[in-house]
Amino acid sequence: MVPVDVERHARDFMDAAKKLQLYFIRLQHExxxxxxxxxxxxxxxxEEELKTxxxxxxxxxxxxxxxxxxxKDQFDKHVTELEKV
Numbered sequence: 740m741v742p743v744d745v746e747r748h749a750r751d752f753m754d755a756a757k758k759l760q761l762y763f764i765r766l767q768h769e770x771x772x773x774x775x776x777x778x779x780x781x782x783x784x785x786e787e788e789l790k791t792x793x794x795x796x797x798x799x800x801x802x803x804x805x806x807x808x809x810x811k812d813q814f815d816k817h818v819t820e821l822e823k824v
Contacts, residue, residue, distance in 0.1 A: 772780075
């Protein structure tokens with residue numbers, strides 16, 4: 740009968756498992772973007788959002804200017820009609 744060194748096999752297995760775990764942890768960290776890359780992406784998203792909102796503000800300002808002109812025209816029209824009376 741061949742003597743089996745169970746403790747040695749268990750120790751070898753645990754060493755191999757630890758090496759494998761460290762390997763996968765390193766792989767996982769390599770796949771994750773750095774804080775700098777994350778911040779650059781967030782800044783880019785915020786800049787795009789700011790651009791969109793600025794365009795919306797300009798659009799609404801033009802609408803408001805149009806409404807003001809219409810109101811002024813109506814006001815002038817009513818003043819003219821009242822002056823005739």
